[in-house]
Amino acid sequence: MRRVMMLVLVIAAAQAAYAGLVYQKGIEYTAGAGENSAKIVIDFDAGKFFLFEYRWNGQAKGWDALAAIDAAGLLNVDSQWFEQFNSHFVNDFSFPGGVKFDYGVDATGWGYWGSADGENWLLNGGVDGRMLTNGGWDGWVWSNYDYNVSWDPIRSPGMAPEPGTILLLGAGAMFVMRAKIKNQK
Numbered sequence: 717m718r719r720v721m722m723l724v725l726v727i728a729a730a731q732a733a734y735a736g737l738v739y740q741k742g743i744e745y746t747a748g749a750g751e752n753s754a755k756i757v758i759d760f761d762a763g764k765f766f767l768f769e770y771r772w773n774g775q776a777k778g779w780d781a782l783a784a785i786d787a788a789g790l791l792n793v794d795s796q797w798f799e800q801f802n803s804h805f806v807n808d809f810s811f812p813g814g815v816k817f818d819y820g821v822d823a824t825g826w827g828y829w830g831s832a833d834g835e836n837w838l839l840n841g842g843v844d845g846r847m848l849t850n851g852g853w854d855g856w857v858w859s860n861y862d863y864n865v866s867w868d869p870i871r872s873p874g875m876a877p878e879p880g881t882i883l884l885l886g887a888g889a890m891f892v893m894r895a896k897i898k899n900q901k
Contacts, residue, residue, distance in 0.1 A: 739757050741765065743767050744789070744811075745768060746768070747770055747781070747787070748776075748788075750772040752772050753771045753851070754781060755769055755770075755853045756782070759855060759873060759874075761815060766791070766811050770848070775848075776848045777843070777848060778830075778854050779846075780848070782843065790811055790812055792811070793809060804842075806826055806828070806843060819860040825859070825869070826856050827869030828840040828856055830852065830853065830855070834853045837853075837872055839872075840854070855873040857869060858871070
């Protein structure tokens with residue numbers, strides 16, 4: 717019983733540690749040219765994220781980075797232009813090795829986040845309104861949504877999907893082990 721409880725605690729601690737990780741991985745490729753640069757993360761799932769660099773001079777927006785990265789390599793950005801809002805809507809991304817976590821619900825999508833340092837993230841508005849900053853980060857994170865509460869993505873950058881599932885799995889294992897111990901007596 718103690719071993720199972722320790723396992724649950726180790727899993728919970730690992731989950732908490734993973735949530736605080738900075739995206740540390742080599743850049744897949746760079747798009748654009750200029751003195752300014754920003755990193756763009758496409759986070760399909762825990763461990764399945766891809767890092768890109770966008771370079772520019774003057775001013776640039778989030779959409780400028782996505783369009784350039786899409787045109788320069790294997791990242792495919794599926795988007796729609798909405799004239800009435802004068803804005804792009806990003807439907808989906810695809811990249812070799814990028815597999816989205818199956819949350820088992822229809823309320824899933826890409827959350828758009830921004831950061832000055834790649835560690836402290838804030839939820840962004842539209843991709844056409846986001847001004848990039850030199851050294852900044854933009855992150856797109858595949859997540860489930862709780863549309864009944866906030867319409868915000870549940871998973872933020874660097875967070876593994878479904879931390880509750882891991883804890884429930886551990887709790888279930890604890891109850892199974894407890895039942896086995898009782899049956900052996």
